[in-house]
Amino acid sequence: MNALIKSATIVDSKSDFNNETVDILIEKGRISKIAKSIPNPKDYKEIKLDNLHISQGWFDSSVSFGEPGYEERETIVNGLKTAANSGFTAVALNANSQPVIDSYADITFVKSKAQDHAVSLYPIGALTQLSKGEDLAELFDMTNAGAVAFYDYQKPISNPNLMKIALQYASNFDGLVCSFPQESKISGLGVVNEHINSTKLGLKGNPALAEELQVARDLFLLEYTEGKLHIPTISTAKSVELIRAAKAKKLNITCSVTIHNLVFTDDVLHDFDTNFKVLPPLRTQTDCDALIEGLKDGTIDMVTSDHNPIDIEHKKIEFDFAKYGTIGLESAFGALRNIFTTKKAINILTKGKSRFNIVESAINEGEIADLTLFNPDKTYEFSTEFISSRSKNSMFLGSKLKGETYGIIANNKIALK
Incomplete structure:
Protein backbone atom coordinates (compact mmCIF):
# COMPACT_ATOMS: atom_id res chain seq x y z
CA MET A 1 0.00 0.00 0.00
CA ILE A 54 -3.28 12.35 12.41
CA SER A 55 -2.31 10.39 15.49
CA GLN A 56 -1.06 6.96 16.38
CA GLY A 57 -3.82 4.38 15.90
CA TRP A 58 -6.41 4.28 18.68
CA PHE A 59 -7.02 1.23 20.87
CA ASP A 60 -10.22 0.04 22.55
CA SER A 61 -9.69 -2.46 25.36
CA SER A 62 -13.27 -3.78 25.52
CA VAL A 63 -15.49 -4.49 22.50
CA SER A 64 -18.08 -7.18 21.86
CA PHE A 65 -19.06 -8.34 18.38
CA GLY A 66 -21.41 -11.26 19.08
CA GLU A 67 -19.84 -13.73 16.66
CA PRO A 68 -19.77 -16.66 17.12
CA GLY A 69 -23.35 -17.32 18.18
CA TYR A 70 -24.89 -13.85 18.18
CA GLU A 71 -24.31 -12.78 14.59
CA GLU A 72 -27.70 -11.04 14.55
CA ARG A 73 -26.16 -8.48 16.92
CA GLU A 74 -22.87 -8.07 15.09
CA THR A 75 -20.32 -10.00 13.05
CA ILE A 76 -16.57 -9.78 13.42
CA VAL A 77 -16.12 -8.46 9.87
CA ASN A 78 -18.69 -5.67 10.24
CA GLY A 79 -17.49 -4.96 13.75
CA LEU A 80 -13.97 -4.38 12.46
CA LYS A 81 -15.32 -2.15 9.70
CA THR A 82 -17.15 -0.13 12.36
CA ALA A 83 -13.95 0.13 14.40
CA ALA A 84 -12.03 1.38 11.34
CA ASN A 85 -14.69 3.99 10.55
CA SER A 86 -14.50 5.09 14.18
CA GLY A 87 -10.72 5.56 14.14
CA PHE A 88 -9.58 2.41 15.95
CA THR A 89 -6.67 0.42 14.54
CA ALA A 90 -6.75 -2.16 17.36
CA VAL A 91 -9.52 -3.63 19.50
CA ALA A 92 -9.56 -6.22 22.27
CA LEU A 93 -12.48 -8.61 21.76
CA ASN A 94 -14.42 -9.87 24.77
CA ALA A 95 -15.19 -13.56 25.22
CA ASN A 96 -18.98 -13.14 25.61
CA SER A 97 -19.99 -15.14 22.54
CA GLN A 98 -21.75 -18.47 22.19
CA PRO A 99 -19.76 -20.60 22.66
CA VAL A 100 -17.68 -18.61 25.12
CA ILE A 101 -14.10 -18.05 23.96
CA ASP A 102 -12.28 -20.19 26.51
CA SER A 103 -9.87 -22.45 24.56
CA TYR A 104 -6.97 -22.46 22.11
CA ALA A 105 -9.34 -23.33 19.25
CA ASP A 106 -11.73 -20.50 20.09
CA ILE A 107 -8.92 -17.92 20.10
CA THR A 108 -7.65 -19.26 16.79
CA PHE A 109 -11.16 -19.04 15.29
CA VAL A 110 -11.77 -15.37 16.09
CA LYS A 111 -8.26 -14.42 14.96
CA SER A 112 -8.84 -16.18 11.65
CA LYS A 113 -12.06 -14.20 11.10
CA ALA A 114 -10.07 -10.97 11.42
CA GLN A 115 -7.24 -11.85 9.03
CA ASP A 116 -6.27 -9.35 6.33
CA HIS A 117 -8.18 -6.47 7.91
CA ALA A 118 -6.90 -2.95 8.56
CA VAL A 119 -7.98 -3.26 12.21
CA SER A 120 -6.02 -5.66 14.42
CA LEU A 121 -8.18 -7.88 16.63
CA TYR A 122 -6.74 -9.02 19.95
CA PRO A 123 -8.85 -11.73 21.64
CA ILE A 124 -9.51 -11.74 25.37
CA GLY A 125 -10.01 -15.28 26.61
CA ALA A 126 -12.51 -16.20 29.31
CA LEU A 127 -10.95 -16.38 32.77
CA THR A 128 -13.04 -19.38 33.79
CA GLN A 129 -14.50 -22.27 31.84
CA LEU A 130 -17.64 -21.11 30.02
CA SER A 131 -17.36 -17.91 32.13
CA LYS A 132 -19.19 -19.71 34.92
CA GLY A 133 -16.78 -18.60 37.64
CA GLU A 134 -16.08 -22.13 38.85
CA ASP A 135 -12.86 -23.46 37.27
CA LEU A 136 -10.04 -21.65 35.50
CA ALA A 137 -10.06 -21.85 31.72
CA GLU A 138 -7.02 -22.91 29.66
CA LEU A 139 -5.13 -19.66 30.26
CA PHE A 140 -1.68 -20.73 29.13
CA ASP A 141 -2.98 -22.47 25.99
CA MET A 142 -4.99 -19.38 25.08
CA THR A 143 -1.90 -17.22 25.58
CA ASN A 144 -0.04 -19.40 23.09
CA ALA A 145 -2.93 -18.95 20.64
CA GLY A 146 -2.79 -15.15 20.96
CA ALA A 147 -5.02 -14.15 23.88
CA VAL A 148 -3.90 -10.83 25.40
CA ALA A 149 -5.86 -11.06 28.67
CA PHE A 150 -8.44 -13.14 30.56
CA TYR A 151 -11.87 -11.84 31.54
CA ASP A 152 -15.35 -13.19 32.19
CA TYR A 153 -17.08 -10.23 30.58
CA GLN A 154 -19.32 -8.42 33.10
CA LYS A 155 -19.39 -11.51 35.31
CA PRO A 156 -17.75 -11.06 38.70
CA ILE A 157 -15.62 -13.81 40.23
CA SER A 158 -17.42 -14.40 43.54
CA ASN A 159 -14.90 -16.92 44.88
CA PRO A 160 -11.90 -14.97 46.21
CA ASN A 161 -9.73 -18.09 46.30
CA LEU A 162 -10.33 -18.64 42.58
CA MET A 163 -9.23 -15.06 41.88
CA LYS A 164 -6.17 -15.58 44.07
CA ILE A 165 -5.21 -18.72 42.15
CA ALA A 166 -5.81 -17.00 38.81
CA LEU A 167 -3.46 -14.15 39.72
CA GLN A 168 -0.80 -16.58 40.96
CA TYR A 169 -1.04 -18.92 37.98
CA ALA A 170 -1.10 -16.20 35.30
CA SER A 171 1.97 -14.53 36.79
CA ASN A 172 4.03 -17.52 35.58
CA PHE A 173 3.65 -16.32 31.98
CA ASP A 174 2.97 -12.60 32.56
CA GLY A 175 -0.75 -13.10 31.94
CA LEU A 176 -3.14 -10.20 32.51
CA VAL A 177 -6.13 -11.08 34.70
CA CYS A 178 -9.25 -8.89 34.50
CA SER A 179 -11.89 -8.78 37.21
CA PHE A 180 -15.33 -7.23 36.79
CA PRO A 181 -15.91 -4.87 39.74
CA GLN A 182 -19.20 -6.01 41.24
CA GLU A 183 -20.09 -7.94 44.37
CA SER A 184 -23.15 -9.86 43.21
CA LYS A 185 -24.71 -10.45 46.61
CA ILE A 186 -24.70 -6.70 47.22
CA SER A 187 -25.84 -5.70 43.72
CA GLY A 188 -28.59 -8.31 43.82
CA LEU A 189 -31.27 -7.68 41.19
CA GLY A 190 -30.40 -3.99 40.86
CA VAL A 191 -30.63 -2.60 37.33
CA VAL A 192 -29.69 1.08 37.90
CA ASN A 193 -27.59 3.04 40.37
CA GLU A 194 -29.02 2.91 43.88
CA HIS A 195 -29.73 6.56 44.56
CA ILE A 196 -32.54 9.11 44.52
CA ASN A 197 -33.49 8.33 40.91
CA SER A 198 -33.85 4.59 41.46
CA THR A 199 -36.33 5.36 44.24
CA LYS A 200 -38.22 7.91 42.14
CA LEU A 201 -38.48 5.54 39.18
CA GLY A 202 -39.28 2.44 41.18
CA LEU A 203 -36.30 0.54 39.76
CA LYS A 204 -34.15 -1.83 41.80
CA GLY A 205 -30.84 -0.26 42.81
CA ASN A 206 -27.28 -1.47 42.31
CA PRO A 207 -25.27 0.45 44.93
CA ALA A 208 -21.80 1.89 44.49
CA LEU A 209 -20.85 -0.27 47.48
CA ALA A 210 -21.17 -3.40 45.32
CA GLU A 211 -18.40 -2.15 43.06
CA GLU A 212 -16.19 -0.78 45.79
CA LEU A 213 -16.24 -3.95 47.89
CA GLN A 214 -15.12 -6.01 44.89
CA VAL A 215 -12.39 -3.52 43.96
CA ALA A 216 -11.10 -3.51 47.55
CA ARG A 217 -11.13 -7.31 47.70
CA ASP A 218 -9.26 -7.67 44.42
CA LEU A 219 -6.64 -5.13 45.45
CA PHE A 220 -5.98 -7.08 48.66
CA LEU A 221 -5.62 -10.26 46.58
CA LEU A 222 -3.31 -8.50 44.16
CA GLU A 223 -1.07 -7.29 46.95
CA TYR A 224 -0.93 -10.80 48.42
CA THR A 225 -0.18 -12.58 45.13
CA GLU A 226 2.01 -9.89 43.52
CA GLY A 227 0.13 -10.65 40.31
CA LYS A 228 -0.95 -8.51 37.35
CA LEU A 229 -4.50 -7.15 37.41
CA HIS A 230 -6.71 -4.99 35.23
CA ILE A 231 -10.07 -3.76 36.54
CA PRO A 232 -12.30 -2.86 33.60
CA THR A 233 -15.01 -0.20 33.65
CA ILE A 234 -14.93 1.30 37.13
CA SER A 235 -17.74 3.78 37.76
CA THR A 236 -17.56 5.29 41.26
CA ALA A 237 -15.54 7.97 43.01
CA LYS A 238 -14.51 5.57 45.77
CA SER A 239 -13.15 3.09 43.21
CA VAL A 240 -10.89 5.85 41.89
CA GLU A 241 -9.63 6.50 45.43
CA LEU A 242 -8.95 2.81 46.06
CA ILE A 243 -6.98 2.38 42.84
CA ARG A 244 -5.07 5.60 43.42
CA ALA A 245 -3.96 4.25 46.79
CA ALA A 246 -3.00 0.89 45.26
CA LYS A 247 -0.84 2.61 42.67
CA ALA A 248 0.86 4.54 45.43
CA LYS A 249 1.82 1.14 46.84
CA LYS A 250 3.32 0.24 43.43
CA LEU A 251 0.90 -2.64 42.85
CA ASN A 252 0.72 -3.98 39.29
CA ILE A 253 -2.75 -2.57 38.65
CA THR A 254 -4.47 -0.80 35.77
CA CYS A 255 -8.09 0.13 35.19
CA SER A 256 -10.41 1.55 32.57
CA VAL A 257 -13.60 3.60 32.47
CA THR A 258 -16.34 3.60 29.86
CA ILE A 259 -16.81 6.81 27.92
CA HIS A 260 -20.53 6.88 28.67
CA ASN A 261 -19.84 6.79 32.42
CA LEU A 262 -17.90 10.02 31.97
CA VAL A 263 -20.76 11.73 30.13
CA PHE A 264 -24.13 10.56 31.47
CA THR A 265 -25.59 10.32 34.97
CA ASP A 266 -28.63 8.42 36.18
CA ASP A 267 -30.65 11.61 35.65
CA VAL A 268 -31.20 10.48 32.03
CA LEU A 269 -33.28 7.47 33.11
CA HIS A 270 -36.59 9.32 33.54
CA ASP A 271 -37.90 8.11 30.15
CA PHE A 272 -36.95 4.47 30.88
CA ASP A 273 -34.91 4.41 27.64
CA THR A 274 -33.21 0.99 27.69
CA ASN A 275 -30.27 2.31 25.66
CA PHE A 276 -29.18 3.78 28.99
CA LYS A 277 -29.28 0.40 30.72
CA VAL A 278 -25.62 -0.52 31.08
CA LEU A 279 -23.35 -2.37 33.47
CA PRO A 280 -21.87 -0.84 35.54
CA PRO A 281 -24.87 1.51 35.75
CA LEU A 282 -24.77 5.23 35.16
CA ARG A 283 -23.92 6.87 38.47
CA THR A 284 -23.99 10.47 39.83
CA GLN A 285 -22.32 13.71 38.77
CA THR A 286 -19.93 13.33 41.72
CA ASP A 287 -18.82 10.00 40.27
CA CYS A 288 -18.44 11.45 36.74
CA ASP A 289 -16.28 14.29 38.07
CA ALA A 290 -14.06 11.87 40.02
CA LEU A 291 -13.65 9.60 36.98
CA ILE A 292 -12.63 12.53 34.78
CA GLU A 293 -10.15 13.67 37.41
CA GLY A 294 -8.82 10.10 37.60
CA LEU A 295 -8.11 10.20 33.88
CA LYS A 296 -6.41 13.56 34.16
CA ASP A 297 -4.04 12.49 36.95
CA GLY A 298 -3.32 9.04 35.51
CA THR A 299 -5.12 6.95 38.13
CA ILE A 300 -7.37 5.62 35.37
CA ASP A 301 -5.19 4.23 32.61
CA MET A 302 -7.51 4.09 29.61
CA VAL A 303 -11.01 4.65 28.31
CA THR A 304 -13.17 2.14 26.47
CA SER A 305 -16.35 2.41 24.46
CA ASP A 306 -17.38 -0.94 26.00
CA HIS A 307 -19.05 -1.41 22.62
CA ASN A 308 -21.80 -4.00 23.09
CA PRO A 309 -24.33 -4.41 20.25
CA ILE A 310 -27.71 -5.74 21.39
CA ASP A 311 -30.50 -6.65 18.94
CA ILE A 312 -33.78 -4.73 19.12
CA GLU A 313 -35.69 -7.73 20.50
CA HIS A 314 -33.61 -7.54 23.68
CA LYS A 315 -33.63 -3.74 24.00
CA LYS A 316 -37.14 -2.59 23.05
CA ILE A 317 -38.75 -4.26 26.07
CA GLU A 318 -39.47 -3.39 29.71
CA PHE A 319 -36.47 -1.81 31.43
CA ASP A 320 -36.14 -4.58 34.03
CA PHE A 321 -35.88 -7.26 31.33
CA ALA A 322 -33.78 -5.47 28.72
CA LYS A 323 -30.18 -6.60 28.27
CA TYR A 324 -27.34 -4.40 29.43
CA GLY A 325 -25.22 -2.66 26.82
CA THR A 326 -24.70 0.24 24.43
CA ILE A 327 -22.70 0.53 21.24
CA GLY A 328 -19.99 3.14 21.54
CA LEU A 329 -17.27 2.91 18.90
CA GLU A 330 -18.87 5.41 16.52
CA SER A 331 -19.44 8.05 19.21
CA ALA A 332 -16.24 7.55 21.22
CA PHE A 333 -14.09 10.35 19.84
CA GLY A 334 -16.87 12.92 19.58
CA ALA A 335 -17.94 12.29 23.18
CA LEU A 336 -14.38 12.57 24.50
CA ARG A 337 -13.79 15.84 22.65
CA ASN A 338 -16.75 17.32 24.52
CA ILE A 339 -14.76 16.78 27.71
CA PHE A 340 -11.06 16.95 26.85
CA THR A 341 -8.68 18.88 24.60
CA THR A 342 -7.59 17.19 21.38
CA LYS A 343 -4.20 16.37 22.90
CA LYS A 344 -5.71 14.74 25.99
CA ALA A 345 -8.40 12.88 24.05
CA ILE A 346 -5.77 11.36 21.76
CA ASN A 347 -3.54 10.54 24.69
CA ILE A 348 -6.22 8.46 26.42
CA LEU A 349 -7.35 6.82 23.17
CA THR A 350 -3.81 5.60 22.45
CA LYS A 351 -2.97 4.52 26.00
CA GLY A 352 -3.42 0.94 27.08
CA LYS A 353 -1.65 -0.82 24.23
CA SER A 354 1.43 -1.69 26.26
CA ARG A 355 -0.73 -3.19 29.03
CA PHE A 356 -2.12 -5.64 26.48
CA ASN A 357 1.31 -6.25 24.88
CA ILE A 358 0.40 -4.39 21.69
CA VAL A 359 3.23 -2.71 19.79
CA GLU A 360 3.05 1.08 19.41
CA SER A 361 4.32 2.89 16.30
CA ALA A 362 5.22 6.57 16.59
CA ILE A 363 4.68 8.84 13.59
CA GLU A 381 -25.72 15.80 16.27
CA PHE A 382 -25.17 12.06 16.54
CA SER A 383 -27.84 10.08 14.70
CA THR A 384 -28.31 6.64 13.13
CA GLU A 385 -26.61 7.85 9.93
CA PHE A 386 -23.32 7.76 11.86
CA ILE A 387 -23.88 4.16 13.00
CA SER A 388 -22.37 1.35 10.95
CA SER A 389 -23.01 -1.34 13.59
CA ARG A 390 -25.74 -3.88 12.88
CA SER A 391 -27.40 -3.02 16.18
CA LYS A 392 -28.38 0.60 16.82
CA ASN A 393 -28.52 0.59 20.64
CA SER A 394 -26.57 3.81 21.23
CA MET A 395 -27.20 6.03 24.23
CA PHE A 396 -25.55 8.90 22.34
Missing part, protein backbone atom coordinates in the same frame (compact mmCIF):
# COMPACT_ATOMS: atom_id res chain seq x y z
CA ASN A 2 1.36 3.38 -1.04
CA ALA A 3 -0.17 6.78 -0.25
CA LEU A 4 0.66 10.45 0.13
CA ILE A 5 -1.12 12.29 2.92
CA LYS A 6 -1.27 16.03 2.34
CA SER A 7 -1.33 18.80 4.95
CA ALA A 8 -1.90 16.71 8.07
CA THR A 9 -1.33 18.01 11.60
CA ILE A 10 0.44 15.39 13.67
CA VAL A 11 -0.80 14.78 17.23
CA ASP A 12 1.78 12.42 18.71
CA SER A 13 4.07 13.31 21.62
CA LYS A 14 6.51 10.61 20.48
CA SER A 15 6.82 12.04 16.97
CA ASP A 16 9.67 14.29 15.85
CA PHE A 17 6.99 16.30 14.04
CA ASN A 18 4.46 16.66 16.86
CA ASN A 19 2.05 19.59 16.32
CA GLU A 20 3.47 20.27 12.84
CA THR A 21 1.39 20.33 9.65
CA VAL A 22 3.21 18.19 7.10
CA ASP A 23 2.93 15.78 4.19
CA ILE A 24 3.45 12.09 4.96
CA LEU A 25 4.63 9.60 2.36
CA ILE A 26 3.76 5.97 2.99
CA GLU A 27 5.35 3.23 0.92
CA LYS A 28 4.62 -0.47 1.39
CA GLY A 29 2.83 0.27 4.63
CA ARG A 30 5.72 2.17 6.21
CA ILE A 31 6.33 5.90 6.65
CA SER A 32 9.17 6.72 4.26
CA LYS A 33 9.19 10.51 4.47
CA ILE A 34 7.71 13.38 6.45
CA ALA A 35 8.22 16.95 5.22
CA LYS A 36 6.46 20.27 4.77
CA SER A 37 5.78 19.45 1.14
CA ILE A 38 6.31 16.18 -0.71
CA PRO A 39 5.77 15.82 -4.48
CA ASN A 40 3.94 12.79 -5.85
CA PRO A 41 6.12 11.58 -8.72
CA LYS A 42 4.81 7.98 -8.69
CA ASP A 43 1.13 8.91 -8.80
CA TYR A 44 0.37 7.41 -5.38
CA LYS A 45 -3.10 7.75 -3.88
CA GLU A 46 -3.34 11.23 -2.36
CA ILE A 47 -5.32 11.82 0.81
CA LYS A 48 -6.56 15.39 1.29
CA LEU A 49 -9.22 15.99 3.96
CA ASP A 50 -10.66 19.02 5.74
CA ASN A 51 -8.73 20.06 8.88
CA LEU A 52 -6.90 16.74 8.75
CA HIS A 53 -5.18 15.61 11.94
CA ASN A 364 8.30 9.00 12.45
CA GLU A 365 10.17 8.13 9.29
CA GLY A 366 10.89 4.42 9.05
CA GLU A 367 8.02 3.42 11.35
CA ILE A 368 5.11 1.21 10.34
CA ALA A 369 2.07 3.31 9.41
CA ASP A 370 -0.49 2.76 12.17
CA LEU A 371 -2.54 5.93 11.89
CA THR A 372 -5.91 7.42 12.77
CA LEU A 373 -7.20 10.28 10.62
CA PHE A 374 -9.65 12.78 12.10
CA ASN A 375 -11.00 16.32 12.30
CA PRO A 376 -11.02 17.34 15.99
CA ASP A 377 -13.26 20.40 15.61
CA LYS A 378 -16.35 19.40 13.61
CA THR A 379 -19.57 19.54 15.63
CA TYR A 380 -22.72 17.59 14.81
CA LEU A 397 -28.37 9.25 19.79
CA GLY A 398 -29.44 12.90 19.76
CA SER A 399 -26.28 14.08 21.57
CA LYS A 400 -24.17 16.98 20.31
CA LEU A 401 -20.66 15.68 19.63
CA LYS A 402 -17.41 17.34 18.63
CA GLY A 403 -14.83 15.61 16.45
CA GLU A 404 -15.16 13.54 13.29
CA THR A 405 -13.17 10.47 12.31
CA TYR A 406 -12.14 9.82 8.72
CA GLY A 407 -10.78 6.30 9.18
CA ILE A 408 -7.43 4.59 9.54
CA ILE A 409 -4.27 3.50 7.77
CA ALA A 410 -2.92 0.31 9.32
CA ASN A 411 -1.73 -3.21 8.50
CA ASN A 412 -0.63 -2.00 5.06
CA LYS A 413 -4.23 -1.00 4.24
CA ILE A 414 -6.26 2.18 3.86
CA ALA A 415 -9.73 2.12 5.45
CA LEU A 416 -11.47 5.46 5.07
CA LYS A 417 -15.20 6.18 5.22
